[in-house]
Amino acid sequence: MNEPAPNSSRGVLYIVSCAASSASLVPNLVKEAQAVAWDVCVITTPQGTKFLDAPLVEELTKHPVRSEYKRPEEPDVLPRADAIVIFPATFNTINKWALGISDTLALGLLCEYTGLKMPLVAVPCFRTGGGLDGHPAFFRSLQMLRDYGVRVLYEPNKYPPKNQVPPDVILAILDETIRKHTQHSDIVSIDHY
């Protein structure tokens, strides 16, 4: 088993993992992120726990995998994040996130960090042509999230059949997103919503 990245000079990266078969690719994304000096913490949605090898991820990250809100009196077990990658993001979590519905810990964190204008990269992973990608709410939510400043990585034609963007591409886009954030953090007006 890999040692956690001894060099975590980039800071803390949350990977938020939802209920999709692509969650089997999360351990690999963790390793690649650690290799470029991220201290990685993984959070899943409650449904996402069925799809994630949590013991493996805990061993890799040396952090507990959280999926439920803590009780008010319990301490925070994770350090604050410097950036978040949502991989795999589901239809459900994308739509709830855009609307500000935070009835899971994962959504609570996403909505909080969206409001804090932190670097967020979302990678929706579900089958092209399966129906969900034809529901108009999905594209509306992607546009809303982009307007909020979230970087959405959705290129289903380039990464068929489920938009499983490779880890090196995700991490490169994350770097670019962080660079842009530090340069200017002006987000378009969202009064419209």
Add this chain to the structure above:
Amino acid sequence: MSNNKLLTKGVLYLVSCASSAAERVPDFVKQARAEGWDVCVITTPQGANFVDISLLTELTGHPVRSDYKRPEDPDVLPRADAIVVFPATFNTLNKWALGITDTLALGILCEYTGLKKPILAVPGIHTASGLDTHPALPRSFRLLKRHGVHILYEPEEYPPNNKIPAKRILHVLDEIVRKSVNE
């Protein structure tokens, strides 16, 4: 209830939500089968409290599903040719319009909406309960109609909770299916 060779219309999913109008689901299932639909019932988790699961399993010859399966479990239902949402609740209509799929029923509805399959929703909301006048409801109706979903909502004609007879629901469904085939 095993004359499956007479079920020539195809597979109809009946999505049943948590409303007292769900008491009419068994009668709807019988009439739909009599007209040639192979019916599978799916309920929301709350909706499971409003129907007799073992009766519906016996009537349809299919398991009644209300929760997402585990990734490793097989699909137990055939794919649907059409869907009737009866009774549809305020909660499920609003979540469906917005693409929220935190129940199996909503997941199926959003998926089939995107696939542009024939879907007919029959709200089972009590008139003057307050929910019927919440502004989100007409907004969701508009969104769903724009998504291609058909809504059968005639609360004044069918009090107290849009109590539309099964025969009429099935007749409207036939029209929708016919139109979708012709398109």
